Amino acid sequence: MIKIDNLVVQFGGVKPINELSAVLTAPVGGLIGPNGAGKTTLLNVLSGFVKPVQGSVLLGEQALLAMTPLQRVQAGLRRSFQTEQVVEDLTVVGNIAAIADHVVGTRQRAGAVDQALAFVRLSTVADRLGQSLNLFQRRLVELAKCVVGQPKLILLDEPAAGLTEEEGKAFRELVLRIPAEFRAQVLVIDHDVDLIRSMCSETMVLDYGKLLALGPTASVLSDPNVRRAYLGEF
Numbered sequence: 307m308i309k310i311d312n313l314v315v316q317f318g319g320v321k322p323i324n325e326l327s328a329v330l331t332a333p334v335g336g337l338i339g340p341n342g343a344g345k346t347t348l349l350n351v352l353s354g355f356v357k358p359v360q361g362s363v364l365l366g367e368q369a370l371l372a373m374t375p376l377q378r379v380q381a382g383l384r385r386s387f388q389t390e391q392v393v394e395d396l397t398v399v400g401n402i403a404a405i406a407d408h409v410v411g412t413r414q415r416a417g418a419v420d421q422a423l424a425f426v427r428l429s430t431v432a433d434r435l436g437q438s439l440n441l442f443q444r445r446l447v448e449l450a451k452c453v454v455g456q457p458k459l460i461l462l463d464e465p466a467a468g469l470t471e472e473e474g475k476a477f478r479e480l481v482l483r484i485p486a487e488f489r490a491q492v493l494v495i496d497h498d499v500d501l502i503r504s505m506c507s508e509t510m511v512l513d514y515g516k517l518l519a520l521g522p523t524a525s526v527l528s529d530p531n532v533r534r535a536y537l538g539e540f
């Protein structure tokens with residue numbers, strides 16, 4: 307469960323997050339909104355890259371905002387970025403181990419990396435360098451980095467961007483298995499409404515940094531306010 311209470315982020319005169327309160331409970335939830343709505347800023351607040359001027363965020367029972375980014379990773383927070391962050395001169399295993407080093411004890415580390423590799427079905431390319439991977443494999447490495455070492459909340463920022471339809475489907479099926487297999491909650495940001503509809507039982511919509519809608523995805527996507535603000539319907 308993520309509980310956001312009265313969150314405000316201010317950059318000069320702009321408030322990309324403006325008095326946002328929301329409780330997210332779905333195993334796989336969605337976050338949508340027009341360009342500039344504050345979605346990435348919210349992810350940056352959750353992962354510790356942006357400091358809000360007011361408000362609180364709970365991940366389960368843990369207050370996130372007082373923690374450093376590394377402490378949040380150790381508390382179970384994981385994140386993928388719009389531009390994937392695979393290290394080119396590390397192997398696939400090395401990329402995943404770089405996260406495991408911070409979150410898994412030495413004795414369990416190899417097993418945890420193997421589990422993440424097997425989950426994304428990259429065991430056969432475990433020793434290949436990042437630079438030799440195609441986009442789909444890079445996205446899978448990112449996903450493996452997110453599931454390694456007992457994650458609690460995984461934030462995926464446009465995770466399927468650039469993938470073919472078939473790759474996107476395979477990726478989506480993996481993400482849907484995460485809550486049961488890793489007991490982690492997933493929050494997906496994407497502009498692809500079909501992707502959100504097919505993956506997320508609950509969806510939150512931001513508009514100008516404020517909560518426009520939150521609830522079951524089907525009812526949120528048919529809400530006239532959401533259709534007007536986000537889907538461009540009048």
Ligand SMILES: Nc1ncnc2c1ncn2[C@@H]1O[C@H](COP(=O)(O)OP(=O)(O)OP(=O)(O)O)[C@@H](O)[C@H]1O
Nearest residue numbers: 317320321322339340341342343344345346347348
């Ligand atoms: N570091 C910053 N300094 C000043 N303004 C910023 C900064 N980061 C974001 N903003 C502004 O905050 C607002 C929200 O931006 P944000 O990137 O969070 O939106 P978004 O919903 O993720 O948009 P997109 O869908 O285009 O990625 C925008 O008006 C943006 O210009």
